[in-house]
Amino acid sequence: MVKYKVKVEVWLKDNLVDAEGKMVEESLKDLGYNVQSVRVGKSYSFNLDLSNDSLVEKVVDEICRRLLANPVKDKYFFKVMRYEE
């Protein structure tokens, strides 16, 4: 068993209008801040146990494609870090 700490970020693809980002931008402007190009994403952090021979990158990519992101509209990045308890 190998243990990993995983962090995933999911953002709407750059060519798609990020409506939530636009709303946040307007609110920040209402509060008097000079901001542009606000985009909002989701982050996930979790621990993952894998059997010795599985490829962690492959598994996490699968997790992203199957649940955390819809590749048709989202882009995603992840970082994995091995750790011992």
Add this chain to the structure above:
Amino acid sequence: MVKYKVKVEVWLKDNLVDAEGKMVEESLKDLGYNVQSVRVGKSYSFNLDLSNDSLVEKVVDEICRRLLANPVKDKYFFKVMRYEE
């Protein structure tokens, strides 16, 4: 005028139950992944224009406390990077 690129992450504080995280954890387990301690956060990225003499850290901290995070329940981190157009 100085220009910054800002990235903010907002997470529920560690001692608070993350209901959404639990839900994601359950789903990932349903899908057959061996995950624990799933937490869900939000990420923001934006550009910020400041007058020369304002302290960028102070302004972004204020933005987090006033809009992006609720200091009672959330923790947040941010990174700022100066850039030229």
Add this chain to the structure above:
Amino acid sequence: MRNRGIRQGVLQVKLLAADDEELLKLNSQLNLNLSLKELKTIKKYFQKLGREPFDIELYSFSQLWSEHCRHKVFRGLILDENGNILVDDMLKSYIAKVTEELNYSWVISFLKDNAGLISFDDEYSIAVKVETHNHPSAIDPFGGAATGVGGVIRDVLGVWASPIALIDVLCFGPLNTPYKSIPKGIKHPKYLFRGVVKGIGFYGNNMGIPTVAGAICFDKGYIGNVVVYAGCIGLVPTVKYGFWAKPGDQIVIVGNSTGRDGIHGASFASSILDERSEEVSRPAVQIPDPIVEEKLRRAVIKIRDEDLASGITDLGGGGLAVAVVELADRIGGGAKIFLDKVHVRESNLLPWEIWISESQERMLFSVPKSKINRFLETVYSENLEASVIGEFTRDRWIRVYYFNNLICEVETDFLLHPPKIVRKAKWSKPILVESEFEEPEDYGTLILKLLSSDDICSREPVIRTYDHEVQGNTVIKPLHGFFAGPSDAAVIKPLNNSWKGLVISVGLKPWYSRLDPYWMAASSIDEALRNNICVGGRRIAILDNFTWGNPEKPDRLGSLVRAVKACYDFAKGFEVPFISGKDSLYNESPLGPILETLLITAVGIIPDIRMAVTIDLKASKNPLYLTGLTLPELGGSRYMQIIEHDGGSVPKVDLKISKSSMNLIRESIDKGYVNAVHDLSDGGLGISISEMVLSSQYGAEIWLDKVVSRNINRDDFLLFSESNGRFLVEVKRNFEDNFISIAEKLGAVFSKIGYTLSNNCLLIHGLKGSLIVDLSGDDLRNAWKSGLRA
């Protein structure tokens, strides 16, 4: 001052020997928000008990004796400037008195439970509650407004009703307020507007309860304090409404886990907003989770239908402390609570925090021991958490334990009876100079300007973000007809096997408060009833929601007393009972007190929804009638606002004229004589006729010299006076005589002022006979739909 108590997480407070100064210091250290008189009463109580209190006991008083929970001002003794009694207990002497004197058999429960109840038909009752959530929304508009909706839904669940509709009424500072003019610590109206609207939609949409009616207004009197009213209407089989709890029944908390959010909410709601509020009060703001509440709703209905509990209440202001004590009181007993049994969301909560936390989406049940297993099974089957935390007792003591230590032991009665407060009130009529001004030249432009103003324009940008169709029972929608015009009231058809409908409307005229709060209240009642009657409502019950400034200042209290007095006079006069209400006081900021605001919510019924009437014109060549009397009442009117004049006289209510108008409309709807009805409200005749035209494919031509008026000889006064009790009606031409004979029988004031046209346009002839308005339906629509872009 404070010592470490022997018990874990509990502090003993040295109170018995404290002098006044020390009491006040303690008060602010512990953030109790109690008055000196109250502190001394508590001190005496513990002297009698012969022991020092624990902190959790003091926090219990801070919650149970808060203005928010006990309505101390409304229940208090109010004196005039000379020290004579003005009124003792406004709630009893003005509000409840109406309902008691009218004594209708269809009022099932009023002014006592979580929501008021009226019967709907032989089998069902309607529960209604409207809440204010001003303070939390000022600090965190999204979370504050959302939890306001969540809270009022739980009020309705708390009388075993399933929620079927929501309303929201919102008041903000003008959206174009310059940033610079806003004091520190206060948020810009635009920011508040966006956040509040989003929060309300978020909660209602997620829960699947249609938001069907409401109002939005803008005034500089709200820059410092925002107003957020949220209302919920529910349906309950009448036999299922009741309270059967007995000593020995188990106390069960169901729903969200308890956390540190919303601590001190109730006492915060009764304090004044200032520069520090944002930092200091953030903890008082709660975190909304509508999906948990959606599960709660399913569970509550199952528990009700299977008779698995003997009592229910929501956990609102003051958290467990208030809910437990109030239920214990209804049993006529006390309660034993084990705080360590409560399911919590964070590990390091102190017992007093668990006791008064206002974490959202929790309900409290009393469950007979024999049913506890089935009760828990039902709750778990909806993926909800629950904990059995104690039981009700016969003796009238509230005892709270934490890991086997007794940490609170106070009598139920004492917790529920704060010392009565005595307050001074004074009201003096504002001195307003009547302004004189020329008649305008271009009425067309003026009407378009009024239509596009933020106060009158279409609420579409807001209403469309609320689901008003979910549950599939919304008959008359807030925006209705082919062109989605503004409805006067919403109609819901709650039962599948019955044509009977529910009619929901509101009345809100706060800007008249500057002239006279008495007539402001009277006008609000008249408007709420008018709106209801327009679509076919009758047998109307109403709710009052007051938002006022600091009642410790005699002028604020003086105007409040005047408004409450009008509530008695006109509810009684219109013969409509109050079934529920709420007050929010202490709405003050560095800019001064809030504009005094009274919301009247009206709930009527319509025997058959197929008779419901909407505002859009439905054919050409039909006569248009105006009922009621037009007076030179332009004080506070939209017209005066737009030409920036003050003064003028406030619209009054003539009960005889208003009632005969209303009866005329109701009877003609019953008999099917009318095609369209719209009341005259903001902007008067000029705006109402415009709204009827812009909602329809037909047009209208009217003559101002045909309007029944008194002391008016100007076109602008006829067009824009906001006199109460008036309706515009499209009468079916073959029933015109029948309409007239009902009007005459009722002694109504009425006249024919014009006709509908086949062209979608508006033509108005002035007193001199010339055409002063000639606008197309598209002109009107474009203007009306252009506003409210925040």
Add this chain to the structure above:
Amino acid sequence: MNILVIRAPGTNCDVETVRGIKECGLNAITVHTDKLLEGSIDLFEFYALVIPGGFSYGDSVRAGAIWAAKLNSKLLNSLRDFIDDGRPVLGICNGFQVLVELGLLPGWNDNSTPSVALAPNISGKFECRWINLRVANVNNVFLRYFSKNSILRLPIAHSEGRFIASKNILSILEKNGQIAFKYCLPNGKPADMLYPFNPNGSIMDIAGIMNPAGNVLGLMPHPERAVYFWQLPTFPSNIAAKTYFGDGYWIFKSMCDYIIEHFQ
């Protein structure tokens, strides 16, 4: 002949959906997804599956994702068998999102990663309004009572309804005739992305799609809110026209009549 309406925490359109189906003469019952996953209820006792609207699991991750993951983990194969057997599956609003996330729509491969998406509305807001739809294809289980190009009036209410797909996917959808509805102007002309006629920014104005066989339909609008005349925004004027049912009724009716013909 029962129809199954499943629900999950946050589902909130099940009651009126059941009512709409019952109006067409078949029985429908609501069952919690957990019951199906536990296996205490068998999918094949039912002749059609309807996934109704709401905010399942609070739209966590994204609308429909969690519910889809639940179904995916234990039920995906049964669902595929159910569909292959010709039984209708209807996803309304959140249900459409679920079908897309499960890959059951467009439904032409066995890969359960989605090939289309429903993104947040371009307005950034929840939108509740009546819209016009043009029927693009009637050769399926749900639209037999309409003719091609007829115009429907139905309400929408969602914040994640912007249909997105690659050019390649879109051309396959078109070629296969899998586009069921498109948002249009009141006169039937294409909305051409014009707000609010296309209320969410859906590419090619797409409001609903189906599988190639025509027995799985997903759509953003809510037919259950347009079953009776009194639910329509043209009420009370429509009383005179003696329309008793709205366009939503005919979608349910089509599905029910199909079931009666094929499975009785």
